[in-house]
Amino acid sequence: MSRIAVVVPTRNRADLAAAAVRSVVDQGVPGVAVVVSDNSTDQRESERLERLCATLDPDAIRLVRPPEPMAMVAHWQWALDTALAQTGAGHVAFLTDRMIFKAGELEPVIRLCRAHPGDVLAYNHDAVLDDEQPVRVRQEPWSGRLFRVRSDHLLFLSSRAVIHASLPRMLNCLVPRAVLESVAGRFGTVFASVSPDFCFAYRCLATVPSTLYYDKAPLVHYALPRSHGASVVRGVDSETRLDFVAQLGSAGMNFAAPVPEFQTIRNAILHEYAYVRAESGSDAFPEIDPRGYLAAIVEDLSQAESREMRARMLDVLSDNGWVGAPKKRYDAAMLAIRVMFRGWDVVRLGSRLATRLVPVGPRFATSAEALAHVQRSPRPPETGLEHVPALFSRPGATTEIVGPATSEPTPRVPAPG
Numbered sequence: 001m002s003r004i005a006v007v008v009p010t011r012n013r014a015d016l017a018a019a020a021v022r023s024v025v026d027q028g029v030p031g032v033a034v035v036v037s038d039n040s041t042d043q044r045e046s047e048r049l050e051r052l053c054a055t056l057d058p059d060a061i062r063l064v065r066p067p068e069p070m071a072m073v074a075h076w077q078w079a080l081d082t083a084l085a086q087t088g089a090g091h092v093a094f095l096t097d098r099m100i101f102k103a104g105e106l107e108p109v110i111r112l113c114r115a116h117p118g119d120v121l122a123y124n125h126d127a128v129l130d131d132e133q134p135v136r137v138r139q140e141p142w143s144g145r146l147f148r149v150r151s152d153h154l155l156f157l158s159s160r161a162v163i164h165a166s167l168p169r170m171l172n173c174l175v176p177r178a179v180l181e182s183v184a185g186r187f188g189t190v191f192a193s194v195s196p197d198f199c200f201a202y203r204c205l206a207t208v209p210s211t212l213y214y215d216k217a218p219l220v221h222y223a224l225p226r227s228h229g230a231s232v233v234r235g236v237d238s239e240t241r242l243d244f245v246a247q248l249g250s251a252g253m254n255f256a257a258p259v260p261e262f263q264t265i266r267n268a269i270l271h272e273y274a275y276v277r278a279e280s281g282s283d284a285f286p287e288i289d290p291r292g293y294l295a296a297i298v299e300d301l302s303q304a305e306s307r308e309m310r311a312r313m314l315d316v317l318s319d320n321g322w323v324g325a326p327k328k329r330y331d332a333a334m335l336a337i338r339v340m341f342r343g344w345d346v347v348r349l350g351s352r353l354a355t356r357l358v359p360v361g362p363r364f365a366t367s368a369e370a371l372a373h374v375q376r377s378p379r380p381p382e383t384g385l386e387h388v389p390a391l392f393s394r395p396g397a398t399t400e401i402v403g404p405a406t407s408e409p410t411p412r413v414p415a416p417g
Contacts, residue, residue: 002031002089002090002091002114002117003031003032003033003087003088003089003090003091004031004032004033004089004090004091004092004093004110004113004174005032005033005034005035005083005084005087005089005091005092005093006024006032006033006034006035006092006093006094006095007035007037007079007080007083007092007093007094007095008020008021008034008035008036008037008094008095008096008097009037009039009072009075009076009079009094009096009097010036010037010038010039010040010049010097011038011039011040011041011069011072011075011097012040012041012042012045013045013097013098013223013226014040014045014046014048014049014052015048015052016097016098016223016226017036017038017049017052017097018049018052018053019097019100020095020096020097020098020099020100021034021036021053021056021061022056022100023095023100023101023102023103023106024095024101024106025056025057025060025061026103027101027103027104027106027107029106029107029110031110032060032106032110033060033061033062033087033089034060034061034062035061035062035064035079035082035083035086035087036049036053036061036062036063036064037064037065037066037075037078037079037082037083038050038063038064038065039065039066039069039070039075039079040069041069046065049063050063062086062087064079064082064086066078066079072196073191073192073193073194073196073199076094076170076190076191076196077189077190077191077196080092080094080180080190080191084177084180089177090117090176090177091113091117091174091175091176091177092174092175092177092180093170093173093174093175094170094171094197095171095219096171096221098221098222098223098224098226099125099171099219099220099221099222100219100220100222100371101218101219102126102217102218102219102220102374102375102378103375105216105218105219106218108216108218109121109123109174109214109218110174112146112212112214113174116212116402117176118176118178119148119176119210119211119212120168120173120174120175120176120179120204120208120211120212121173121174121211121212121213121214122165122166122167122168122169122172122173122211122212122213122214123172123173123213123214123216123217123218123219124140124142124165124166124172124214124215124216124217124218124219125140125165125172125217125218125219125220125221126138126139126140126217126219126220126221126374127220127221127222128220128221128222128224128367128370128371128374129224130222130223130224130225130366130367130370131224131225133365134363134364134365135363135364135365135366135367135369135370136361136362136363136364136370137361137362137364137370137373137374138361139217139361139374139378139379140165140217140379141379141382141387142215142216142217142379142381142382142387143215143216143381143382143384143385143387143388144215144216144381144404145215145385145401145402145403145404146212146213146214146215146401146402146403146404147166147212147213147215147388147391147399147400147401147402148210148211148212148213148399148400148402149166149210149211149212149213149391149399150209150210150397150398150399151204151205151206151208151209151210151211151284152284153391153394153397153398153399154166154167154205154211155202155205155273155284155285155286156286156394156397157390158202158269158270158273159273159285159286159287159288159289159292160289160292161266161270161288161289161292161293161295161296162292162390163266163269164390164391165213166211166213166391167198167201167205168200168201168204168205168211169197169198169200169201170191170196170197170200170201171197172219173211175204179204179207179208182207182208183200183203183204183207186203186206186207186280187203187279187280190203192275193256193271193272193275193276194253194254194268194271194272195268195269195271195272198268198269198272198273199272199275199276201272202272202273202275202276202277202285203276203280205284206276206280206282206284206285212402213391215388220371220374220375222367222370222371223367253268253271254267254268254271255271256271256272256274256275256278257270257271257274258270258274258288258290258293259297259316259320261313261316262297262313262316263309263312263313264296264297264300264301264304264313265300266296266297266299266300267297267300270288270293270296273285273288274288294317294320297313297317298317301313301314301317361373
């Protein structure tokens with residue numbers, strides 16, 4: 001039985017890292033080793049993490065530290081290399097310190113991985129939206145089915161700024177050692193650029209013809225106030241975001257994106273797409289469609305809290321030919337509405353491919369209460385597959401239902417388009 005390593009990279013967040021580790025160790029799944037890589041710059045956080053790890057089973061966990069604090073990308077690479085060397089694992093998953101495995105959900109993932117040992121296995125995650133009060137939860141629709149998704153289809157979706165949950169981002173998948181070695185052999189390293197998760201996703205898709213997607217959310221992520229990505233979405237400069245940007249040095253954010261100045265989450269993702277497209281030289285990567293790209297930027301801006309940032313980005317939109325934004329009186333949300341009625345084929349395609357908006361559930365006073373709700377009150381499964389239209393909506397995508405991961409009958413597949 002191949003050993004599986006779960007790598008938990010962390011930086012100055014001992015409490016969160018310990019919760020992530022416990023979510024794996026407490027499930028007692030045989031053959032799983034947890035490697036906690038402490039990249040902290042705060043000695044007190046390092047000492048606290050060491051104390052917390054000392055309370056857990058020493059046979060199931062290893063605590064490692066790089067020789068000195070590293071930037072995020074370099075740290076992920078170091079942690080991966082260290083985990084592979086120390087555990088001899090045949091598969092690796094990353095579990096960020098703001099994620100936990102739900103109770104009872106790790107074993108089914110491991111079972112699927114061992115049933116398909118040569119494939120990258122991706123999965124979804126729920127969210128605790130604790131960056132505002134009251135705290136809310138977002139529980140993703142799921143069917144429990146296992147899909148085989150062609151890499152060229154996921155690349156096509158990304159080129160249209162449709163970012164699907166099935167993208168194998170390392171923090172949401174189990175990856176065979178052989179695939180990691182193939183990626184490193186082709187690109188020199190597994191991780192690079194700015195965002196190691198999405199950089200890996202596109203390097204992986206450039207390397208393998210298809211991946212598997214388990215249509216369920218065994219993970220839940222939370223602690224959004226301590227997230228760089230959440231800060232980008234909201235358009236605010238949190239302490240975590242400022243630390244992340246400082247690590248980049250002169251390279252800066254989004255340098256490979258069509259318009260680097262856009263400070264939005266999808267621009268950061270499409271930076272990684274463009275970065276890997278350029279370094280791979282592969283025809284499998286379509287050019288980023290400029291109309292879908294700008295529409296995605298407008299949609300991102302509609303979620304920004306900072307009016308100052310949004311005003312700056314609207315000026316950038318206007319400078320880059322967005323005819324709906326010549327004046328600041330247009331709010332980003334209104335621009336998003338204008339996009340949907342311009343009649344562009346690519347935009348209409350993107351709206352059909354995008355996953356439905358997921359309704360936000362009950363409200364809570366604390367993250368702990370919300371996490372407990374997600375654990376004890378799972379969302380029931382969907383009877384159809386209308387919640388994953390992106391996987392089936394392009395003729396020739398040939399997404400395949402490998403088989404039911406549950407005992408329920410295989411549902412009807414929606415027709416393309």
